[in-house]
Amino acid sequence: MSRELPADARFATRAVHAGLTPDPYTGGVVPAIHQATTYVQPAPGEFVEDYDYSRSANPTRTALEIALGALEGGAASAFSSGMAAEHALITAQCRAGDHVVLPDDLYGGTYRLVDKVLTRWGLEYAIVDQRDLDAVAAAVQPGRTTLVWVETPTNPTLKVIDVAGVVERAGGALVCVDNTFATPVNQRPLELGAGAVVHSTTKYLGGHSDAVGGAVVVADPQLHERVRFVQNAVGAVPGPLDCFLVHRGLRTLHLRMAAHAANAQACAGFLRDRPGVSEVAYPGFGGMVSFRHPAAARIAAGTRIFSLAESLGGVESLIEVPQAMTHQSVEGSAAAVPADLVRLSCGIEDPDDLVADLRQAIDGAG
Ligand SMILES: *Cc1c(COP(=O)(O)O)cnc(C)c1O
Numbered sequence: 001m002s003r004e005l006p007a008d009a010r011f012a013t014r015a016v017h018a019g020l021t022p023d024p025y026t027g028g029v030v031p032a033i034h035q036a037t038t039y040v041q042p043a044p045g046e047f048v049e050d051y052d053y054s055r056s057a058n059p060t061r062t063a064l065e066i067a068l069g070a071l072e073g074g075a076a077s078a079f080s081s082g083m084a085a086e087h088a089l090i091t092a093q094c095r096a097g098d099h100v101v102l103p104d105d106l107y108g109g110t111y112r113l114v115d116k117v118l119t120r121w122g123l124e125y126a127i128v129d130q131r132d133l134d135a136v137a138a139a140v141q142p143g144r145t146t147l148v149w150v151e152t153p154t155n156p157t158l159k160v161i162d163v164a165g166v167v168e169r170a171g172g173a174l175v176c177v178d179n180t181f182a183t184p185v186n187q188r189p190l191e192l193g194a195g196a197v198v199h200s201t202t203k204y205l206g207g208h209s210d211a212v213g214g215a216v217v218v219a220d221p222q223l224h225e226r227v228r229f230v231q232n233a234v235g236a237v238p239g240p241l242d243c244f245l246v247h248r249g250l251r252t253l254h255l256r257m258a259a260h261a262a263n264a265q266a267c268a269g270f271l272r273d274r275p276g277v278s279e280v281a282y283p284g285f286g287g288m289v290s291f292r293h294p295a296a297a298r299i300a301a302g303t304r305i306f307s308l309a310e311s312l313g314g315v316e317s318l319i320e321v322p323q324a325m326t327h328q329s330v331e332g333s334a335a336a337v338p339a340d341l342v343r344l345s346c347g348i349e350d351p352d353d354l355v356a357d358l359r360q361a362i363d364g365a366g
Pocket of ligand 1 (some may be wrong): 201
């Protein structure tokens with residue numbers, strides 16, 4: 001059980017304390033990394049809380065799940081990756097013959113999961129630009145659409161979607177928001193009326209590029225039970241060390257997000273004034289920036305502080321070309337991205353060093 005925080009505790013206080021309870025044996029202030037896979041039962045079928053086998057429940061994971069739930073304002077389940085979390089939510093919510101609505105700019109892996117895996121099990125989908133709420137309403141098929149998937153800001157072009165507006169137009173379908181880019185520091189979809197949130201905790205929540213993980217957080221206790229059932233039945237659970245690392249990351253989330261945003265603001269400001277650079281996208285919060293430049297590949301290969309790598313959300317800055325790297329699975333689809341697009345994940349280094357790095361890379365790319 002988590003120690004009770006005052007009900008009006010603000011976000012930073014919740015981020016620092018959520019899910020932490022002194023170890024009952026030693027008083028240790030952080031959760032132990034419980035590696036045990038099984039638990040001794042005093043009599044057959046008698047065990048503490050849900051702890052009979054570590055796929056079903058593990059104390060280090062429970063601590064993380066309590067923390068994630070406290071930050072998003074719902075009931076959380078942790079998974080071994082963001083994709084495992086997405087798969088669990090979709091399979092807990094949908095059945096063969098159901099229809100889902102996807103955004104036209106989304107994480108490539110989400111598109112691949114639906115288009116290449118779940119359609120084989122009878123799921124159907126439509127893709128719409130969700131900035132157009134009428135288009136969302138038109139894509140919803142009454143009685144058949146059971147899920148509207150939202151990603152905001154979108155990836156990689158960083159469009160901001162009106163979550164409450166989508167909820168209004170979803171015709172009663174569950175609205176699930178991939179909150180990986182925004183994080184609960186900037187956006188708490190359940191407070192906007194969405195029924196579910198998913199995360200790749202690999203990114204900002206973990207924040208240090210050292211653990212792959214995912215989470216589902218839902219508003220409705222019955223949906224939570226269904227997600228839990230899939231979590232245990234399919235078994236894509238995170239290991240205790242990864243749970244510990246993500247939970248440790250959560251405690252500095254608010255500070256890191258402020259530094260990411262300041263650096264992204266500085267990089268976007270520099271890029272907007274730069275000849276040759278076009279379509280600089282920065283939604284005004286978070287650490288992601290994208291822009292177009294004819295020498296995209298040479299710029300991405302020419303930075304010294306920004307590392308050329310996939311992924312995002314860590315303390316170190318990363319640069320990538322989505323079309324060649326993270327978004328190959330959407331090539332040729334309605335969600336395809338232009339080849340001259342560059343995406344930055346601005347870390348928490350000094351902003352002047354990041355801007356100087358972009359300047360030399362762009363100058364060097366000719
Ligand atoms: C990375 C990412 C995912 C997938 O998460 P994994 O942890 O890599 O499985 C899903 N959505 C978004 C927006 C992401 O950036």
